[in-house]
Amino acid sequence: xxxxxxxxxxxxxxxxxxxxxxxxxxxxxxxxxxxxxxxxxxxxxxxxxxxxxxxxxxxxxxxxxxxxxxxxxxxxxxxxxxxxxxxxxxxxxxxxxxxxxxxxxxxxxxxxxxxxxxxxxxxxxxxxxxxxxxxxxxxxxxxxxxxxxxxxxxxxxxxxxxxxxxxxxxxxxxxxxxxxxxxxxxxxxxxxxxxxxxxxxxxxxxxxxxxxxxxxxxxxxxxxxxxxxxxxxxxxxxxxxxxxxxxxxxxxxxxxxxxxxxxxxxxxxxxxxxxxxxxxxxxxxxxxxxxxxxxxxxxxxxxxxxxxxxxxxxxxxxxxxxxxxxxxx
Amino acid sequence: xxxxxxxxxxxxxxxxxxxxxxxxxxxxxxxxxxxxxxxxxxxxxxxxxxxxxxxxxxxxxxxxxxxxxxxxxxxxxxxxxxxxxxxxxxxxxxxxxxxxxxxxxxxxxxxxxxxxxxxxxxxxxxxxxxxxxxxxxxxxxxxxxxxxxxxxxxxxxxxxxxxxxxxxxxxxxxxxxxxxxxxxxxxxxxxxxxxxxxxxxxxxxxxxxxxxxxxxxxxxxxxxxxxxxxxxxxxxxxxxxxxxxxxxxxxxxxxxxxxxxxxxxxxxxxxxxxxxxxxxxxxxxxxxxxx
Amino acid sequence: xxxxxxxxxxxxxxxxxxxxxxxxxxxxxxxxxxxxxxxxxxxxxxxxxxxxxxxxxxxxxxxxxxxxxxxxxxxxxxxxxxxxxxxxxxxxxxxxxxxxxxxxxxxxxxxxxxxxxxxxxxxxxxxxxxxxxxxxxxxxxxxxxxxxxxxxxxxxxxxxxxxxxxxxxxxxxxxxxxxxxxxxxxxxxxxxxxxxxxxxxxxxxxxxxxxxxxxxxxxxxxxxxxxxxxxxxxxxxxxxxxxxxxxxxxxxxx
Numbered sequence: 001x002x003x004x005x006x007x008x009x010x011x012x013x014x015x016x017x018x019x020x021x022x023x024x025x026x027x028x029x030x031x032x033x034x035x036x037x038x039x040x041x042x043x044x045x046x047x048x049x050x051x052x053x054x055x056x057x058x059x060x061x062x063x064x065x066x067x068x069x070x071x072x073x074x075x076x077x078x079x080x081x082x083x084x085x086x087x088x089x090x091x092x093x094x095x096x097x098x099x100x101x102x103x104x105x106x107x108x109x110x111x112x113x114x115x116x117x118x119x120x121x122x123x124x125x126x127x128x129x130x131x132x133x134x135x136x137x138x139x140x141x142x143x144x145x146x147x148x149x150x151x152x153x154x155x156x157x158x159x160x161x162x163x164x165x166x167x168x169x170x171x172x173x174x175x176x177x178x179x180x181x182x183x184x185x186x187x188x189x190x191x192x193x194x195x196x197x198x199x200x201x202x203x204x205x206x207x208x209x210x211x212x213x214x215x216x217x218x219x220x221x222x223x224x225x226x227x228x229x230x231x232x233x234x235x236x237x238x239x240x241x242x243x244x245x246x247x248x249x250x251x252x253x254x255x256x257x258x259x260x261x262x263x264x265x266x267x268x269x270x271x272x273x274x275x276x277x278x279x280x281x282x283x284x285x286x287x288x289x290x291x292x293x294x295x296x297x298x299x300x301x302x303x304x305x306x307x308x309x310x311x312x313x314x315x316x317x318x319x320x321x322x323x324x325x326x327x328x329x
Numbered sequence: 330x331x332x333x334x335x336x337x338x339x340x341x342x343x344x345x346x347x348x349x350x351x352x353x354x355x356x357x358x359x360x361x362x363x364x365x366x367x368x369x370x371x372x373x374x375x376x377x378x379x380x381x382x383x384x385x386x387x388x389x390x391x392x393x394x395x396x397x398x399x400x401x402x403x404x405x406x407x408x409x410x411x412x413x414x415x416x417x418x419x420x421x422x423x424x425x426x427x428x429x430x431x432x433x434x435x436x437x438x439x440x441x442x443x444x445x446x447x448x449x450x451x452x453x454x455x456x457x458x459x460x461x462x463x464x465x466x467x468x469x470x471x472x473x474x475x476x477x478x479x480x481x482x483x484x485x486x487x488x489x490x491x492x493x494x495x496x497x498x499x500x501x502x503x504x505x506x507x508x509x510x511x512x513x514x515x516x517x518x519x520x521x522x523x524x525x526x527x528x529x530x531x532x533x534x535x536x537x538x539x540x541x542x543x544x545x546x547x548x549x550x551x552x553x554x555x556x557x558x559x560x561x562x563x564x565x566x567x568x569x570x571x572x573x574x575x576x577x578x579x580x581x582x583x584x585x586x587x588x589x590x591x592x593x594x595x596x597x598x599x600x601x602x603x604x605x606x607x608x609x610x611x612x613x614x615x616x617x618x619x620x
Numbered sequence: 621x622x623x624x625x626x627x628x629x630x631x632x633x634x635x636x637x638x639x640x641x642x643x644x645x646x647x648x649x650x651x652x653x654x655x656x657x658x659x660x661x662x663x664x665x666x667x668x669x670x671x672x673x674x675x676x677x678x679x680x681x682x683x684x685x686x687x688x689x690x691x692x693x694x695x696x697x698x699x700x701x702x703x704x705x706x707x708x709x710x711x712x713x714x715x716x717x718x719x720x721x722x723x724x725x726x727x728x729x730x731x732x733x734x735x736x737x738x739x740x741x742x743x744x745x746x747x748x749x750x751x752x753x754x755x756x757x758x759x760x761x762x763x764x765x766x767x768x769x770x771x772x773x774x775x776x777x778x779x780x781x782x783x784x785x786x787x788x789x790x791x792x793x794x795x796x797x798x799x800x801x802x803x804x805x806x807x808x809x810x811x812x813x814x815x816x817x818x819x820x821x822x823x824x825x826x827x828x829x830x831x832x833x834x835x836x837x838x839x840x841x842x843x844x845x846x847x848x849x850x851x852x853x854x855x856x857x858x859x860x861x862x863x864x865x866x867x868x869x870x871x872x873x874x
Contacts, residue, residue: 047423051421053422100605101604101605104604104608106422106426107366107422107426107563108604108608110366110426111555111604112600112605114552114555114600115601118552118596119594119597119601122590122594122597126590126593169735172734172735172736172737173734173735175745176729176734176741176745177721177724177727177734177745177748178731178734180717180720180721180724181721181724183710183713183717183721184721184724187711187712187713188708188709188710190672190692190708191709191784192721193670193672193691193693193696194670194701194702194704195696195701195721195724195725195785195787195788196693196725196788197693197725198691198693199693205731209731236434239427239430239431242427246427275442276442278434278442279438279439281434281438282431282434282438283435286428286431286432286435289417289427289428290413290416290428293424
């Protein structure tokens with residue numbers, strides 16, 4: 001447990017020191033990875049913990065991106081207002097999707113989210129006055145308290161701090177009664193109901209929460225990249241997001257981080273074989289689903305490389321000498 | 330708005346609707362047999378088109394290409410089912426959905442690797458100048474789409490209604506355990522269902538290739554097929570056909586009367602409305618699980 | 621006034637009548653048994669009472685409130701709990717987490733408090749975890765606290781199921797076949813626990829069983845169902861002497 005905390009602290013310190021040594025390109029890459037971590041954490045809460053399939057995660061990222069862009073560029077608001085506004089808007093839309101879909105599951109839920117994805121795509125294309133249409137939209141660099149974040153290091157720390165905040169929030173929610181409710185809804189909605197957990201409402205909360213994370217990440221993305229490109233928010237990106245959590249480990253915050261980082265780094269590592277990147281990506285996804293259903297985190301646990309905070313153990317071989325008779329007369 | 334235009338639009342709507350119907354059929358088949366929706370179906374259509382491209386590049390005429398593509402697709406479908414789907418058949422729905430997506434992703438990536446995003450074309454005997462029938466001018470390709478669908482639907486009807494294997498498949502769809510107990514080899518049934526559905530998808534690719542050209546994005550029409558299947562309640566083959574035709578007509582008329590934007594919104598509007606209000610579709614039984 | 625009053629309840633699935641015109645009343649503090657051969661409609665009855673299945677007709681009153689047609693989680697919130705024949709544990713979480721989840725409805729902090737770990741949330745968690753720990757102790761499950769629930773032997777899973785249901789502090793607990801699948805000694809222990817729950821903690825129990833022997837030692841009053849209908853009701857001794865009841869059980873291992 002001690003070792004784990006030290007490891008995390010070391011990682012944080014190293015990341016914080018990065019601007020001292022890395023080129024702006026690498027900083028950019030790490031920023032992208034961190035944004036993907038935020039996305040993955042949110043999606044894992046919805047799909048990994050709550051078991052709800054969502055093929056429209058990219059849409060919420062897009063909604064957050066456009067919202068932030070409009071707030072800063074159109075209305076001249078500071079990023080410190082634009083980002084929370086994006087989170088709120090995304091959360092509301094997430095609830096708007098989650099509410100009517102709360103009684104659907106499996107295939108029908110997947111189709112509904114697919115429909116939502118397409119709908120958002122069409123809206124983006126059909127209202128170019130707001131969205132820039134298929135040609136995309138330029139976004140101003142983040143503006144905090146009047147200071148424009150022009151320097152690479154400043155932008156990096158901005159993203160860094162916000163990512164840590166998002167991960168902490170995600171972990172807090174997962175360890176709270178809401179996280180338990182999510183898992184309950186996934187594994188046994190009947191038992192959950194019998195315990196007074198409002199299953200439908202919990203699903204809506206999960207959708208809304210996921211949308212908030214995705215919207216937040218989208219807002220950050222648009223600020224970092226400086227440009228919004230609509231194809232980015234299509235089905236392929238949604239599948240990518242799902243790949244993050246499947247490869248990393250469903251239902252695990254660590255898994256979200258590992259998966260997002262590994263799969264953001266992957267296309268970079270495949271630079272040399274650029275054309276094969278997509279194919280390899282798909283093969284990794286398929287391979288993980290077929291052979292590593294618990295993701296990398298599951299693999300590490302099996303190899304005993306990673307001790308979860310409270311290890312789930314095998315039942316004691318011989319519980320007690322005789323069957324316990326509690327409340328004996 | 331003359332009768333002539335209305336009829337033309339109807340023909341146009343029915344012909345594109347036939348394509349949607351075929352894709353819808355291809356989706357409902359394996360779902361009825363094994364409860365799995367193949368989200369790679371769009372890429373199967375693309376696969377069929379590119380396979381036709383390869384064979385026609387070897388000098389073969391279209392009519393020779395057709396049966397070869399169908400056989401190739403069937404084998405591909407059976408291989409996929411045995412190697413990739415069956416091992417994970419007991420996993421949660423989440424996994425199954427993503428696996429089929431991944432398969433589609435891989436197919437598309439492989440295609441783009443080799444052919445990039447260029448559009449190719451092949452020749453077919455039914456591509457030509459419009460036929461004139463009285464006051465109507467009919468695109469022969471449209472007729473072939475409709476005819477092709479009629480033939481397929483008739484063949485399936487006969488197969489499921491009268492052939493031994495077809496009946497075995499129906500039994501398995503109703504109750505796999507009972508079917509197994511009666512000696513039906515459900516593994517073969519699953520393979521056959523996937524082979525059939527892959528053939529259907531490839532057939533669509535074959536029809537579309539000479540008409541709209543061959544490029545990696547053809548697969549996008551899986552969405553239309555999904556809507557068709559949902560209209561039919563995902564439980565009825567006939568429903569999927571009706572759904573496809575209905576969707577084609579709705580789209581065409583909407584586009585003619587209200588413009589392109591509206592036309593694009595039709596499928597998704599329909600989908601979301603149905604899913605939220607009547608998931609069992611127009612034909613299906615009201616047994617969609619609602620927790 | 622009875623704590624639970626069922627009046628002329630009918631439950632149908634499509635064309636099949638699972639429960640027809642059943643009435644029964646359970647008084648506060650009572651241990652009430654519901655018994656009947658397989659297919660008698662016992663589980664459908666429980667499902668209707670807990671709101672997981674819609675009642676076709678009739679009324680269900682709990683604490684003098686009509687609960688037929690009310691959403692299941694609201695019914696639970698009124699103080700009606702249940703355990704499951706097939707346990708329905710949260711299999712990939714630890715036993716401790718399973719029981720902890722049972723306390724959900726007694727925790728009240730909101731999502732924002734959870735997300736940012738406000739004092740309210742932290743306090744609630746600390747208190748609830750302590751309560752869960754004590755509950756595990758009371759059920760002798762402490763050794764299994766960190767074990768994945770799905771890995772446990774069935775008998776122990778049933779114990780976890782009961783502990784988890786109790787975490788919600790129900791006034792009335794519906795137990796669906798609580799000793800099925802248990803060994804002789806496990807079943808005895810379970811019966812003792814149930815008696816203790818009723819006597820010392822004042823929880824009203826409704827125990828559904830098809831094993832007459834178990835209920836005879838446990839229940840104060842018994843309702844017998846057969847093929848979805850009420851067959852007879854009274855004390856266990858009366859039921860054992862009732863010819864119609866005996867006939868219904870002919871051929872059934874009792």
